[in-house]
Amino acid sequence: MGMKKPEDVVLFKDNKRIDGRKPNEIRPIKIEAGVLYRADGSAYVEWGGNKILAAVYGPREALPKHIQDPRRAIVNARYNMAAFSVEDRKRPGPDRRSIEISKVISEALERVILTEQFPRAAIDVNIEVLDADAGTRCAGLTAAGVALADAGIPMRDIPVACAAGKVEGKVILDLCKEEDNYGEADMPVAIAPLTDEILLLQMDGHLTYDEFEKALDLAIKGCHIVSDMQKKALLKKYEEVLEVE
């Protein structure tokens, strides 16, 4: 959105998208749990062209002391894009966009973590985008979910996210870079897959009511596909641990 589409770009033709996918098809995803030695929990996600590392530290003492909540733990997610993650160099450090994403991801994670078990503590989640290719906040939140489970933090559910959107009048799942730039709408959705409770929902662009309902349904379906992959990745790592002999 926001970018003028060049004349020669065809986003949707013969029920196929620009990268050859069907409208309800997700990009290839690879998830690995426990990749960092120093972190309490970590995960690496490759989602299409996205490459994302998530690390969890804590629960640990929240400092400075005035940010402590005597009744529950606070969740600090920090979303950061590496300078080399996009085509033109990104100026390092937090900007308006990454501060917003950090905030919405923190709030989504707070909804599933049993924060009451760790009063006055802090749980830090660092999400590092090494390579960006549309849908980084979804991939980041998905990685954060796996990293939190890997860190042994008690949760109601493993959070998962997936985007839906619209290009050339058609509602599609999991937008890629071109679709994100020249499409009509992009809507990231995060859910708790057990209850389908919505943890995060944002939208850029315009959808009609009908299209919104359709996109939301599609995004939730996508979330369930990714959720299965998350669980498989976690089980794989810990079954390997048990099999060492």
Added chain:
Amino acid sequence: MDEQPKIAIPSMIVGDAKIFRPGRGTFEKNGKIYSTRLGLISRQANFINIIPLSGVYDPIPGDTIIGVITEISPTNWLVDINAPYPAILHVNEVPWHVELGETSKYLKYADAILAKILLVDETKKILLTMKERGLHKLNGGQIIEIQPLKVPRVIGKKGTMISLIKKYTGCRIIVGQNGRIWIDGRIEGVEKATRAIRKIEAEAHTKGLTVRIEKLLKSRS
């Protein structure tokens, strides 16, 4: 425990609420028991518990721990016990008679102590004591840190594993429940003990570990 312990991950169904009752690390919803964390499923009586595989040290009253002094005030010390919260050691809970304001004469910053957890309240305020037999300040030696959840394996059944390491290395070893291990002895012995403990930590959930550790300890001696 079952022969083949099964792994649970958050939000996984681990049992039926009609037959079992939700224990540690689980919650009940719509007649099903779900896991809240990553761990091994275990059944005790009719409770389903999750034995965690990862996570930080959760202090429990009665645990013997190794702490490090981080702050000194006129009537108490603040101790880092490797938990999300600092612990308080009051002057009344040490084996010495301490005059007001003379706390730093007995325990200084960065001193290591062997202490017991006296109390943990609902706001996670932790109180320590050193007044029991065998609790003391740790002089000399070195401290290594392992994952707190692997401590039972380092000690072994009835202390078999730790006595094995002590026997072959000739070191004095104290294991704190919070994952800190104090080792003192000759350099070669300390190095060997550290290597053995690291191996136990890495392979904590496998079978026949005692045999392999004994082999490691016997070799290159």
